[in-house]
Amino acid sequence: xxxxxxxxxxxxxxxxxxxxxxxxxxxxxxxxxxxxxxxxxxxxxxxxxxxxxxxxxxxxxxxxxxxxxxxxxxxxxxxxxxxxxxxxxxxxxxxxxxxxxxxxxxxxxxxxxxxxxxxxxxxxxxxxxxxxxxxxxxxxxxxxxxxxxxxxxxxxxxxxxxxxxxxxxxxxxxxxxxxxxxxxxxxxxxxxxxxxxxxxxxxxxxxxxxxxxxxxxxxxxxxxxxxxxxxxxxxxxxxxxxxxxxxxxxxxxxxxxxxxxxxxxxxxxxxxxxxxxxxxxxxxxxxxxxxxxxxxxxxxxxxxxxxxxxxxxxxxxxxxxxxxxxxxxxxxxxxxxxxxxxxxxxxxxxxxxxxxxxxxxxxxxxxxxxxxxxxxxxxxxxxxxxxxxxxxxxxxx
Amino acid sequence: xxxxxxxxxxxxxxxxxxxxxxxxxxxxxxxxxxxxxxxxxxxxxxxxxxxxxxxxxxxxxxxxxxxxxxxxxxxxxxxxxxxxxxxxxxxxxxxxxxxxxxxxxxxxxxxxxxxxxxxxxxxxxxxxxxxxxxxxxxxxxxxxxxxxxxxxxx
Numbered sequence: 120x121x122x123x124x125x126x127x128x129x130x131x132x133x134x135x136x137x138x139x140x141x142x143x144x145x146x147x148x149x150x151x152x153x154x155x156x157x158x159x160x161x162x163x164x165x166x167x168x169x170x171x172x173x174x175x176x177x178x179x180x181x182x183x184x185x186x187x188x189x190x191x192x193x194x195x196x197x198x199x200x201x202x203x204x205x206x207x208x209x210x211x212x213x214x215x216x217x218x219x220x221x222x223x224x225x226x227x228x229x230x231x232x233x234x235x236x237x238x239x240x241x242x243x244x245x246x247x248x249x250x251x252x253x254x255x256x257x258x259x260x261x262x263x264x265x266x267x268x269x270x271x272x273x274x275x276x277x278x279x280x281x282x283x284x285x286x287x288x289x290x291x292x293x294x295x296x297x298x299x300x301x302x303x304x305x306x307x308x309x310x311x312x313x314x315x316x317x318x319x320x321x322x323x324x325x326x327x328x329x330x331x332x333x334x335x336x337x338x339x340x341x342x343x344x345x346x347x348x349x350x351x352x353x354x355x356x357x358x359x360x361x362x363x364x365x366x367x368x369x370x371x372x373x374x375x376x377x378x379x380x381x382x383x384x385x386x387x388x389x390x391x392x393x394x395x396x397x398x399x400x401x402x403x404x405x406x407x408x409x410x411x412x413x414x415x416x417x418x419x420x421x422x423x424x425x426x427x428x429x430x431x432x433x434x435x436x437x438x439x440x441x442x443x444x445x446x447x448x449x450x451x452x453x454x455x456x457x458x459x460x461x462x463x464x465x466x467x468x469x470x471x472x473x474x475x476x477x478x479x480x481x482x483x484x485x486x487x488x489x490x491x492x493x494x495x496x497x498x499x500x501x502x503x504x505x506x507x508x509x510x511x512x513x514x515x516x
Numbered sequence: 517x518x519x520x521x522x523x524x525x526x527x528x529x530x531x532x533x534x535x536x537x538x539x540x541x542x543x544x545x546x547x548x549x550x551x552x553x554x555x556x557x558x559x560x561x562x563x564x565x566x567x568x569x570x571x572x573x574x575x576x577x578x579x580x581x582x583x584x585x586x587x588x589x590x591x592x593x594x595x596x597x598x599x600x601x602x603x604x605x606x607x608x609x610x611x612x613x614x615x616x617x618x619x620x621x622x623x624x625x626x627x628x629x630x631x632x633x634x635x636x637x638x639x640x641x642x643x644x645x646x647x648x649x650x651x652x653x654x655x656x657x658x659x660x661x662x663x664x665x666x667x668x669x670x
Contacts, residue, residue: 289618293586296615300636300643301532307640308539327532447557447589458588460529460554 162257164196168215168244171195171208171253183259185231196255201228206240215244215253225260236261287345290454294465295338298331305331334465338455341467345454348471349478353394357504360389360425360434367402374410378419385424389432392502397475401483404468405436405496411462414441414491432503437495443487451485476500522579522655526552527559527595528613529587533636537582537613540647544655551578556590559583560598563605578608580654583630585614585621593624600629611654 156163162180164173176191184191184201191199197208206223214221223240230236239258244251305327312320364384368375375382391398406421413419422437443451443458450456452473457466476483480501487494524541528534534552541550553559561567562575569575581599585592592612599605609631614621617635625633634650637643 289616290586293614293616293618296638297530297533300615300638301530301536303638304536304640304643305532307644327535331532444557444589450589450591456588458555460531460588 162238162255162259164191164253164255164257166196166253166255168212168251168253171197171212173199174252180257183230183236183257184228201230202226211242215242219244225264237264287454291338291342294455295335298334298338301331302328302335337465341455341465345467345471345474348397348474353396355393355502356395357390357392358395358398360387360391363391363395363399363402364423366399367406370399370403371406371410374407375421378410378413380410380413380419380421382421382423385422385426387425389425389434390504391500392504393479393500394475398479398500401472401475401498402434402436404472405498408468408496409436409438409440409494411464412440412459412494413438416440431499431501433497433499435495435497437493439493442490442492442494443485444490445487448485448487452483472496472498522548522660523576524548524550524655525559525562525578525581526550527554527556527581527587527592528552528584529554530584533584536643537647540644541651541655544651548655549576551575555588556592556595558589559587559595560590563599563602563608579660580658581608581610582613583610585612585616585625593621593628596625596630597628609654609658611650613650 156175156177159177159179162183163177164180165175166172167174172193172195173191176188181188181191184199186199186201195208196202196206196211206226211221221240221242223238226238226240228236228238237260239260240255241258242253242255244253305324309321309324309328312324361384368382374380402423406423409421410419416439418439420439423435425432425434427433447458451458452469453466454470455466456470457464473483476498481499483496483498485494485496526534526537528537531554534554538550538552541548551562553562559581562569563577563581565572565575583592583595587595590598592614596610596612599608599610606629610629611632611634612625612630613634613636615636622633634646637646
């Protein structure tokens with residue numbers, strides 16, 4: 120018995136319809152994958168799993184690397200110049216065959232335009248019909264890396280600041296406590312000495328109390344001053360080194376005259392970018408320090424200048440005073456550190472100078488051959504324009 | 517009690533604190549001598565008998581050292597470390613006398629073999645009592661050998 124002809128035709132129609140639906144669905148699916156491939160905001164490479172050669176590359180990667188489709192098609196990943204020396208084709212293929220998956224966290228690449236970027240590179244091996252293909256996703260992580268780096272940097276800066284704050288608190292609390300101990304102890308003595316009416320001792324007790332109270336007042340002033348640096352910031356301006364020198368010299372003119380110091384200013388030229396008032400204070404403190412520690416020098420001299428040292432410009436204040444034993448040079452910039460306990464002041468000048476220089480991103484240091492050899496204080500301010508010319512022909516600093 | 521006079525080396529940059537120690541030790545002074553230096557470098561020079569401290573008659577080795585921590589030139593902890601690393605000096609008892617109650621200072625001081633750690637009290641009566649007790653302990657009660665470590669038979 121033959122089946123009914125009309126039934127056969129119906130069945131054939133039904134199949135054709137089914138096939139047409141399937142084919143439509145297939146092309147719809149293909150289209151959507153194609154769109155995904157073409158609009159993806161990650162680079163995608165499709166490789167032949169046998170040879171590792173590029174079959175297809177999506178527009179995003181073309182844009183990212185700056186190479187055309189033609190530049191890349193048919194090449195292995197290792198042959199593509201951005202990946203040269205980074206991905207060895209054979210090694211990648213073997214690992215993919217074994218593990219089905221490779222991930223490079225952090226590949227540094229260079230684009231056609233020479234821009235350096237960092238990418239995350241993930242390869243997957245999978246079966247597509249009767250063939251195996253490799254799909255590589257390439258994500259530009261330069262921005263993330265830049266942020267990570269910035270975060271690292273600021274975390275380090277924060278740690279540094281924290282340590283500085285801790286040292287500051289330690290020094291401040293210890294140094295403030297000492298005169299308080301003095302005041303309270305000598306008040307006790309004063310009571311005893313008043314009871315026994317010992318006029319000589321009473322006068323001495325009062326003297327110790329007064330000196331300690333003065334010191335507390337001075338320490339508090341200095342602490343306030345050093346806390347202002349960095350908290351109250353004048354907007355940075357471009358200022359000539361010579362101008363700063365003139366201002367600083369005017370501020371210490373009294374001391375210079377009193378000590379009979381001959382000051383020479385080198386003819387080096389440079390402009391500094393920063394907080395003008397504070398930068399003048401750096402020089403002022405260095406000059407003040409030089410005047411204070413002239414020792415027995417009969418012909419006291421101070422030389423101020425700037426000069427190129429290597430790639431940077433260094434500013435200097437040199438004196439022919441008492442000098443500093445090399446063993447103690449690291450200590451002179453410490454808060455309330457004094458090499459000579461009998462010297463005037465609390466020992467804040469050089470710490471203040473150091474703080475200002477460091478807030479400008481610069482460095483400050485001292486060089487001295489030793490006691491009686493004079494000293495030279497140097498500092499740098501990174502935003503210095505104009506190379507400092509040597510102060511005099513052939514002079515070394 | 518040991519009748520031998522003891523030389524005390526006081527390393528203190530604060531002149532008023534040195535005066536407090538001096539006043540408190542006055543009663544022990546009949547037999548003992550207080551020598552005062554104001555920075556860490558001078559302390560090391562004194563102990564090593566150099567730079568003006570060369571004469572053992574005027575700069576005798578101390579029987580006890582009272583050492584402040586925050587000192588000009590060479591820090592107290594550095595002075596302590598140097599003393600305790602020196603075979604000729606390490607047997608001398610070093611008493612830290614400081615305003616610092618900081619844990620890190622105490623840890624370091626004992627790690628460098630300080631023999632005692634005293635914190636200067638912010639109170640007249642307490643400071644006086646502390647100095648009296650310290651004086652009795654180190655100058656009267658504490659026993660010292662007559663021989664130096666290098667003279668002692670092995």
